[in-house]
Structures are given as structure tokens and as C-alpha cells.
Amino acid sequence: MTKSLFYSISFHALMIALTVLSLPFMIRQPVDLPPIISVELIQISDKTNIPFAPKARKVIEKVKEEEKRVVSEQAPPAAKAKEKPDRIPLPQDQKEKKEIVKKKQNPEEVKPEIRQASEFEKKELVDTNQIAALIDKAKEESAKVEKQDNKLTQSSVKNSFATGLTLSEEDALRAQIFGCWTVPLGLPYDDNLLVRIKLELKQDGTISKSEILDHERMNRPGQKFYKVLAESALRAVRICQPLKVPQTGYEKWKNIQLNFNPTEMLKG
Amino acid sequence: MKKLFFILVIFFNFNYAYSLIEVDITRGNLDPLPIAVSPLHVDAQSDNLQDIKVKELGDLISSVIESNFKSTGLFNPLNKDAFVQKPDIAHLKPRFEDWSLITAQALVTGKILIKDNKLKVEFRLWDVAAAKEMVALAFTTTPTNWRRVAHIISDKIYERLTGETGYFDTRIIYVSETGPKTQRVKRLAIMDQDGVNVKYLTLGNELVLTPRFNPTNQLVTYLSYFRNLPRVYLLDIETGIQEVVGNFPGMTFAPRFSPDGKKIIMSFAENGNSDIYTMDLESRLVEKITDHSAIDTSPSYSPDGKYICFNSDRSGLQQIYTMNSDGTNVKRISFGDGIYGTPVWSPRGDLIAFTKVRAGRFYIGVMRSDGTGERLLTENFYQEAPSWSPNGRLLVFYRETKSGNDGEGFTAKLWSIDITGYNERQIKTETDASDPSWSTLLSK
Numbered sequence: 001m002t003k004s005l006f007y008s009i010s011f012h013a014l015m016i017a018l019t020v021l022s023l024p025f026m027i028r029q030p031v032d033l034p035p036i037i038s039v040e041l042i043q044i045s046d047k048t049n050i051p052f053a054p055k056a057r058k059v060i061e062k063v064k065e066e067e068k069r070v071v072s073e074q075a076p077p078a079a080k081a082k083e084k085p086d087r088i089p090l091p092q093d094q095k096e097k098k099e100i101v102k103k104k105q106n107p108e109e110v111k112p113e114i115r116q117a118s119e120f121e122k123k124e125l126v127d128t129n130q131i132a133a134l135i136d137k138a139k140e141e142s143a144k145v146e147k148q149d150n151k152l153t154q155s156s157v158k159n160s161f162a163t164g165l166t167l168s169e170e171d172a173l174r175a176q177i178f179g180c181w182t183v184p185l186g187l188p189y190d191d192n193l194l195v196r197i198k199l200e201l202k203q204d205g206t207i208s209k210s211e212i213l214d215h216e217r218m219n220r221p222g223q224k225f226y227k228v229l230a231e232s233a234l235r236a237v238r239i240c241q242p243l244k245v246p247q248t249g250y251e252k253w254k255n256i257q258l259n260f261n262p263t264e265m266l267k268g
Numbered sequence: 269m270k271k272l273f274f275i276l277v278i279f280f281n282f283n284y285a286y287s288l289i290e291v292d293i294t295r296g297n298l299d300p301l302p303i304a305v306s307p308l309h310v311d312a313q314s315d316n317l318q319d320i321k322v323k324e325l326g327d328l329i330s331s332v333i334e335s336n337f338k339s340t341g342l343f344n345p346l347n348k349d350a351f352v353q354k355p356d357i358a359h360l361k362p363r364f365e366d367w368s369l370i371t372a373q374a375l376v377t378g379k380i381l382i383k384d385n386k387l388k389v390e391f392r393l394w395d396v397a398a399a400k401e402m403v404a405l406a407f408t409t410t411p412t413n414w415r416r417v418a419h420i421i422s423d424k425i426y427e428r429l430t431g432e433t434g435y436f437d438t439r440i441i442y443v444s445e446t447g448p449k450t451q452r453v454k455r456l457a458i459m460d461q462d463g464v465n466v467k468y469l470t471l472g473n474e475l476v477l478t479p480r481f482n483p484t485n486q487l488v489t490y491l492s493y494f495r496n497l498p499r500v501y502l503l504d505i506e507t508g509i510q511e512v513v514g515n516f517p518g519m520t521f522a523p524r525f526s527p528d529g530k531k532i533i534m535s536f537a538e539n540g541n542s543d544i545y546t547m548d549l550e551s552r553l554v555e556k557i558t559d560h561s562a563i564d565t566s567p568s569y570s571p572d573g574k575y576i577c578f579n580s581d582r583s584g585l586q587q588i589y590t591m592n593s594d595g596t597n598v599k600r601i602s603f604g605d606g607i608y609g610t611p612v613w614s615p616r617g618d619l620i621a622f623t624k625v626r627a628g629r630f631y632i633g634v635m636r637s638d639g640t641g642e643r644l645l646t647e648n649f650y651q652e653a654p655s656w657s658p659n660g661r662l663l664v665f666y667r668e669t670k671s672g673n674d675g676e677g678f679t680a681k682l683w684s685i686d687i688t689g690y691n692e693r694q695i696k697t698e699t700d701a702s703d704p705s706w707s708t709l710l711s712k
Contacts, residue, residue, distance in 0.1 A: 170291055181296030182373065185342050185688070186430040186661065198288075228431035231395070235373060236296065238397040257290045265295050 165246065165253060172244045181236035183262045184228050191225070195233045195260040203250050205242030210234060213257075233260040300344035301429065302371050303337060304396075305330045307348065308378035308389065309355040315382050320411050326355065326380055329389065332418035333376065333425070335462065336436045340426070341691030346372055359392065364399045372396050376425060387411040391421050393428055403428045415464065420711055435657040436461060439707045440664060441479045441488055441505075444468065445680055445700040456490060458505060461657075461706070463696045469503060478522045478653075479503075481707045483615075484529035488705075489513070491523060500532065502549075513547065514554075521565050522610075527573045533557075535565040535578075544578055544595075557595040568620075569593070570613045570637070577601075577611040577620050577637075588622055590637065601639030610653055613637070616660035619687065623652040623665075632665050634687055645689045658708045662686055664695065666702040 165173070187193060200209035212218070212234060218227040237243075237258065245253050308326035316322060337343035351358075352366040359377040367375050378391035390406040405424060407417050416437060423434030444457035456469040456476050470476055470492075479490035488503045498520040500513040513523075516536040523534040532547045544557040544567045558564045562582035569576055577590045588602040588611045602608040606626030613620055617637070624631040624644065630651045633644040651667035664684045671677040680702045682695040 165289055165291075173291055174293060177291075177293050178295050179297065181293065182301050183296040183298060184301075184430055185298065186432040225431035228429065231398075232296075233293075235395065235397045236293075239368075239373070253289055255288055257288055258293055259290055260293045260296075262294070262296060 169246050176244045177236055177240055177258065180240040181260070182232060183265065184225075184232050187225050187229060187262065187266060189263070189266055193226075193229060193261055193263050193266075195226070195230045197230075197233055197237060197258045197260065199237065199243075199256050199258065201243065201245060201254055201256060205245045207237065207241050207243075210237060229260070229262075233258070236260075300342055301373055302346055303343045303374045303376065303429075304346045304351060304367055304370065304372035305334045305337070305348075305376045306351060306353070306355050306358045306378075308380050308391070309359050311379060311381040313381065313383070315385070317382065317385075317411055320414070322380075322382055325382075325387075325411075325414060326378070329378070329380070329414055329418045329421070330376070332415060332462075333422050336419065336422040337426075339462065339693065341686060342430065346370055359390075362394055362396075364394075364396050367394075367396045374402075374425075374429060376421075378421070382411060385411065387414060387417070389414075389417050389421070391424075393425050415460070416710070419460070419462075423709070423711075432661060433659045433709070435659050435662065435706075435709070437710050438658055439710070440682070440695070440704050441469075441481060441707070442666075442682060442697070442701045442704040443476055443479065444697070445702060446472075449678065456488075456503070457697075457699075457701070459697070461695075466698055469505070469508070478703050480522075480524045480705045482525045482529045483527055483708055486707070486710075487525075487529070489523045489525060489532055491520060498536075500534065500547075513549070514552065522567075524568055526569050527571050533567045533569060533576065535567060544576070557593075558591070558598075559595075566610050568612045571615050571617045575613075575637070577613055579609050579611065588620065588635075588639075601637070602635065602642070603639065604642060612654055612656060614656050614660040615658055619660070621654040621656065621663050623654065632663060632685065634663075643689065645685050645687070646683075646692055651683070653703050655705045657684075657706050660687075664704045664706055666704060668702075 196213040198211045198213060199207055202208050212230045215230070217223050218230060220226075307330045310323055310326045314322050334345040337345050350370045352369070353363050355377065357363075358375070359379050362375055362377060373396055375394040375396055376391060377394070378389060380390075381388045386408055387410065388406060388408045390404070392404040393402045394400070395402050403424060405421075407420065409417060419437040422436040426432070426434040426436070438461045439458055440461055441456065441458045444455045445452050446455075447453045453472040454476050455472040456479055457466055458469060459466040469488075475493045477491040477493075479488050481488055486505045488505060490501055490503065492499055492501055497515060499515055500520065500523045501510055502513055503510045513532065516534075520534060520536040521542075523532045525532060526546070530549055532549060533544065534547070535542050535544050537543075541561060542563045542565055543559060544564050545554050546557060547554045557567070557576070558578070558580075560580070560582055562580050563586075564578055564580045564582075567576050567578040574593055575590055576593055577588060579586055580589050581587070582589075583600060586607040586609060587600055588608045589598055589600050591598040601620075602622070604624070604626075606624050608622050608624050610623045611620050612622070614634075619634045620637055621632065621634050624633055629647055630649070631644040631647045632651060632654050633642060635642040645663070648667050649669060651665055654663045654665040656663060662684050664682055666680055667683050668678050668680045671679050680700040682697055682701045682704050683692060684695055685692040
């Protein structure tokens, strides 16, 4: 009797122990805490420029100070210094121009996808073959050119993080040109109606230089409408001037490209 | 080392250059272009002519140009009272500031000289905003032709400003109608596209119908009933000589030239069944193009002459079909409600104009040559017979409206409309008019 009681108690105890150990709700997992993320609150200003990081600010200020010192040591820039540094004709440039002229003479050779690089675009192109020539030239040039380079660097540093106009500035400009542009009505709806015009603006918003990109298309057979369209776009810009441009940041919007495309409007 | 330094300087300079700002302009205004047409300056050395008031000629020519532009709906000729600069100086060197002040975007100036009974007209078109000349031409002709010179100048300016060929130096032939509806007298008449210089080509003894211009010259084909039998005629407008092309049996309809002007295409009924036939004008050989038990009528060639569009009721209701010029590959292209008729292929080749009747109303519309993109341009009580302007920009058609208090009478007038559906306007005619057909440009 005592023996059977002992067996019963020990088996019951074993069963209770197994139950306690094997049931999942009895196991307590440790709480998983997410990693702590630090958040820096930034106040958004009108210009929505990202502020410089403290380290970068120090570096920039150091550079500025150095440059200020350099500028103050040099003589004030002469009136001629305003000329663009890349006006000096390079042998490679001349070659390039000659090639373009050849293409013009034979319009059949010009494929639709090839577009003639404008003066503006040529500036932006970086040709590694030309760099050595540029360096050699730069050695021979006077300090005037160097000064201009420095000048560009200064202003670039100031606005290096700011590109383009703000949305409201862009809208104002767009709305102004909408009003001036009389769209010619005899346009074929299914053709490519994009006209790109590059402008160089003065500080008051008047145009110092205007150029129709893809202008070789105007003389192609069957593209009479393109000439009319391009002329209407150019007329619109001229009628509109002075353009509504921001009072500050001239360097940002000095060169601007307007893409005229009436396709959506004509198709309704 | 120095080289490396310079390379780095240049590299960073390029990196610091601003990315070019691009602004997309996707809208503009569709207002008519403001244009100033300065009166043409009459040279003091001009001879006097008995029939023409030479001094007024400058004003007259500029008025014709102005009214041409106004009729397009694409231009807004500015009021002459606002002009600051006088015509003699404006023709040599316009003061662009004065013209831009009155919001002119384009300026037309010109000079007239009459010497030895010849009229010499010079004109220049200026872009006011760009301050440059866009086109300059001179014409010499007989003084009585001054209206045509005005139309040719209008064409040149229209072409330069829109990129399309003009349509001002053209004529419209139509059926002039007089008298009550039961005893209508129908005569062939021709006029300039602006409704001036009307000439009557037939006397009205016989019923005339469906005059059509030859696309290559000034020949006209039309249908006339002689002793109740239909005859197809050819008429040379310049000489006035008429000839009968042929007598055809039964009901004959709507003869029309092929694009090369060498054939006439028409429909007539043989053994009670109407089919489409062509006739070679040189050999007078008649060829049957369609052979179907349904009624096939109103054929019209595509401008390249490869295809023909026509009416047929082979599907039950009258619809528009296209086929190759030899009659093969017949395809139905109209599938809308109602019935379709009088299809005419555009001179540009992209569109087919038609008349549609739905729920008792008549519509003039256009669709692409594959039947897609149907657009109804105008709707009325009764209107039909669209004909294209030579540049494929406008349609001329005729419209009958009820007149009198109880709607007992009616009038038929010619109307024109732009393919956009805008600029619907009546072309003024001396009498009632129907069945218009627009000529090609007289000066090519």
C-alpha cells in the first residue's frame, strides 16, 4: 500500500513537472527592445536648403577665409575680366566646329537622334583629350583667368547645395510664358512638337542670348511646322521679357532652358 | 604633380557648375495672332488709270488681306486707327517699338507702283518681337488683277506664319439656286473663295448637279439632265468650252476626278443595281470597279490615287467603305449610329469628311482613313456635301434652313468650318447656293 502510494505520488509529480516545463505559455521570453534611433529636428526654411554639417561648415569657412585673403591681396578685377574663360579658341574646338558645319551642308546625313551640340552644351562637355591642352593654356595665361576660376569657386561654394528654382518661382515663370505664347494652330498632332530654347539672362530678367536647340530640324523637308512652332516659342519669350526671375541667386538661373511642347494642349 | 593639381581644380570647377534649370511650357493661348496690315504705300510716280483709283489701291489690297486673315480665325488684324507709323516709312524700316506698343506680333507692309499699265506690288512681313524681316516678295501683273495679288500675298503670309499652304488664291464652284422649291432654277456659278467675282457658267435651262474641280487644272465635271437623261459634262472655265463625256443609263451620281485628272469616277445604275465605275478621259473606256448587289455610290479617290472611299448599304444601313483603286480589299470604316454619306478624302490624305444623319439631324464630320477618331464638327436641320479646301484645313458645305414664320420656305447657303470644329462661318453668295467644290491654288 505504502509502496503503491509512493509510486503514484512520484509519477504524478513527474507528470506535473513535465507539464510545467513543456507548455509554451509558461516560458517567458525576454522583451526585444528596438534599437534607439537618434532624430535631428531640422526647421525647413523658405529656400529648403539642407544646412551644412558642422564639420563641413568649419571647412567651408576656412576655405572662405583663405580665399578672401587671396582676393584682397590681388588687384581689383579689370572690366575685361568679365569675359568667359573658355572664349579662347582651342584647336580642338575649331575642329569640332568644322565638323558640325559639314553636317549642316548635308542634311541627309543628320540622323534624327543626333542633335547638334549648342554653345551652351559644348561648355558642359568634359573632353579628357582637351584637359591637357587646357592645362598648358592655363599655364601661359595671366592671373586674370585664375582669378575668374576662383570667383566661380567662391560663388559655387555659397550655393553648391542649391540647384534650380523653387517651385513657386518656377510656377511664376511658367505662368508668365503661358500668357505670351500664341500656339500656332496648323500643327500636326502626331508629330514630335518639342521645342527646346536655351536662354542666357541678364540680372533684370531680360534676354541677352537665345538659341533654339535642334535648329537644324527647321530646315528639314516636311518640318515647316517645326520652324513655325520654334519661332512662336521664341516670340513668346521675347514678348514676355523681362522674365519673372528671383531677385537673388543670379548664378542659378543665368542659363535656363525652356521646353515648349503643345502636344497635350492640342490633343485636349 | 602640377598637372594633377590642375586636373583636380578643373574637375572640381565642373562639379561646382550649376545644373541647367529646365522649365516645361506645355500650355499657351489659342488666341488669334495679332497682326498689323499697314496700308500699302502707293508710289508717287504711279500712272493714273481710268478704271482704277490708283490712290485707293493700297488701302484696297490691305483690306482684302485683312479680311482673308480674319476669315481664318487664326489671325486678329489690328485696327488701322491705332497705327502710329505711316505706310511709306513703315515699308522701309518699321519702328518696331511703335508696333509692339499696339501688341502686334507680325506686321505687313508694302508698296505699289503702276508703270506702263503694269501693276508692281512689293510686300514685306516682319516679326515685330524679333525685329526682323520674315519674307519679302514682289509681283508684277495687270492692274485689274489687284485682288488676286492680294490673295497671293495672303497665301504667302499664311504659309510663313502657320507652316501650311494657303487657300486664298482659289475659287469655289457651286450650284446657284433661285425660285420656289417646286420650280427651282439651278445654274453653275463660280466665285473667289471670299465670295467676290461671281460668274454664272450655265443658263439654268437644265438641271445641274454636283460640279467638281479637276485637281490638276481648271476643268470642271458636272452632271446635267438633258431631256430627263443624266449626262456627264466637262467644262473648261478659262475658255467656257463644254463637252459631253457620256450618256449613262439610269441614275448617275456625283462624277469626280482622279487625283491625276485623267479619269472620272462615278456611280450609275445598270439593270437596277448601282455600282462604281471609272472612265478614262482620253480613251473614254468605262471600267467597273465594284460589283455588288448593294447600292454603291459617292466614290472619292485618296490623294495618292491608290484607294477609293465610297458609300454602300451592303451591311444594311448606308455606311462608308474603303477599297484599293482596282476594287479589291473592301473594308467598312464607319460603325457609328445613323447613316453615313458623301465621303470625301482630304487632300492631305489623313482624314475623310462625311455627312451623317442621325435621329433626323444632319452632321458634317471627319474621321481618319481607317475609320478611327470620328469627330462631328457641326450639326443642323439639313446640311451636306462637304468639300475640302486645297490645304485640307477647311471644309465648305451647304446648309438649308427653314425661312418664313411658319417654316414654309427655305434658304440654302454655303458655309465653311475649320477641321477643329471652330470658326464656322457663312460664305456670302448673291443667290441661294448648294453643292460647293473648292478648286486647287490658282498660282502654284
